[in-house]
Amino acid sequence: xxxxxxxxxxxxxxxxxxxxxxxxxxxxxxxxxxxxxxxxxxxxxxxxxxxxxxxxxxxxxxxxxxxxxxxxxxxxxxxxxxxxxxxxxxxxxxxxxxxxxxxxxxxxxxxxxxxxxxxxxxxxxxxxxxxxxxxxxxxxxxxxxxxxxxxxxxxxxxxxxxxxxxxxxxxxxxxxxxxxxxxxxxxxxxxxxxxxxxxxxxxxxxxxxxxxxxxxxxxxxxxxxxxxxxxxxxxxxxxxxxxxxxxxxxxxxxxxxxxxxxxx
Numbered sequence: 491x492x493x494x495x496x497x498x499x500x501x502x503x504x505x506x507x508x509x510x511x512x513x514x515x516x517x518x519x520x521x522x523x524x525x526x527x528x529x530x531x532x533x534x535x536x537x538x539x540x541x542x543x544x545x546x547x548x549x550x551x552x553x554x555x556x557x558x559x560x561x562x563x564x565x566x567x568x569x570x571x572x573x574x575x576x577x578x579x580x581x582x583x584x585x586x587x588x589x590x591x592x593x594x595x596x597x598x599x600x601x602x603x604x605x606x607x608x609x610x611x612x613x614x615x616x617x618x619x620x621x622x623x624x625x626x627x628x629x630x631x632x633x634x635x636x637x638x639x640x641x642x643x644x645x646x647x648x649x650x651x652x653x654x655x656x657x658x659x660x661x662x663x664x665x666x667x668x669x670x671x672x673x674x675x676x677x678x679x680x681x682x683x684x685x686x687x688x689x690x691x692x693x694x695x696x697x698x699x700x701x702x703x704x705x706x707x708x709x710x711x712x713x714x715x716x717x718x719x720x721x722x723x724x725x726x727x728x729x730x731x732x733x734x735x736x737x738x739x740x741x742x743x744x745x746x747x748x749x750x751x752x753x754x
Contacts (some may be wrong), residue, residue, distance in 0.1 A: 513576070513718050515685035515692050522574035523693055523716045530581070530714055531662075534697055543658060544701055545710050546585045556587040556708065561745045563737060566712060570737060577692070578717050580736035585710040586748040593702035595754055596709065597651070597659055600698070600747075603629035609750040613742055615642070625651040632671075635739070637731050641690050642674040644681060657703060663696040689718025690731055709747060713740045 537543055546553040546562065555562050563584035565571075571580045588596065599609075606617035606629070614631050621628040627649045634642050649663040670687040673679045685692065693716035701708045717732050 512682075512687060513689045515689070516576045518575040519577040519692075519716070522577070523579060526572075526574075526579050526581075527695055527714060530695075530697070530712070534660075534712070538652075538654060538660065543654075544585070544699055544708055545583050545712070546708060552585070556585050557704065559587070559748075561586050561741050561748070563741050563744070565737075571733060573719065574716075576719060577689070578719050578732060580715045580717065580733075581712070582737050582740050583710065583712040584740045584744050585708060586744045587704070587706055587708050588748050588751040589706035591707055591751055591754060593657060593659065593700055593707050596700055596707045596751055599751060599754065600661075601627060601651070603627060606631065610743060610746045613739065620646070625653070627651075628666075634674075635690075635731070635735055637735060637738075639731065641688075641731065642671040643691055644669045644671055645694070647694075657701060659700040661698040661700075663694075663698070665694040668692060668694070692716045692718075707751075709744065709751075711740060711744060713743075 542548065546556050552562050552564075561584060563582060566581040566583050567579075570582055571578045599605075603617055603619040607614050610617075613634060615634050616630075616632040618630050619627065620630055628646065629649070630644070630646045632642060632644055634640065644667075645665055646667040647663050647665050649661055651659060651661040653659050667684060668691055669681040669684045670690065671679060671681055682688075695714045697712040697714075699708070699710040713736065715736050720732055
């Protein structure tokens with residue numbers, strides 16, 4: 491789920507200062523992201539039928555930390571992001587272990603998208619299941635992120651779940667629409683056209699792994715997102731959102747999911 495993300499302003503007005511920082515999502519930026527995603531999915535598809543199904547299994551320390559109840563999050567590339575034409579790709583992976591629960595209960599919890607707003611609040615302000623057919627789901631979320639400034643996004647996502655066997659499942663979640671909201675919660679609230687905004691989040695793909703083992707369930711997520719790059723002169727304002735939030739959002743998502751699962 492997600493990884494996935496952002497209302498208005500705290501001490502500075504977004505309209506007054508950042509309107510000058512509005513950018514357009516360029517075709518070259520989108521193409522770079524799609525090319526990157528192809529490589530990510532090719533690698534993940536190869537791992538489905540191998541012992542490398544879980545990321546934590548590649549490092550005993552990582553696995554031990556997860557078993558102790560930690561949320562383990564690390565960059566998949568360099569420091570977590572890579573420059574592309576007029577943008578940045580962020581790639582982070584994380585894991586948690588939920589003791590004393592079955593895989594079936596974990597999957598049911600994740601597929602209850604109407605309840606996501608309760609599990610992942612305050613970052614998820616609202617959530618709604620839009621369509622469901624078998625292992626395919628379409629849902630919407632309103633996301634709120636605060637760091638220096640506050641941003642709200644209306645998003646929709648397509649998710650496909652794959653049961654490998656009785657103890658292994660995985661899923662692929664892809665954002666199909668992300669619209670930044672101006673004046674959220676006010677009578678003047680409106681969406682900016684997708685791709686013609688401040689570039690805080692343009693794309694978000696989340697790849698989940700679920701394995702029942704060791705008296706519980708391992709839950710992993712690799713979150714790959716696309717944002718604008720950091721503009722000259724606005725780095726002090728944009729940098730904390732662009733570079734810090736992808737990691738923090740993944741950590742918060744996994745932490746909230748683990749907490750909700752433990753309560754079942």
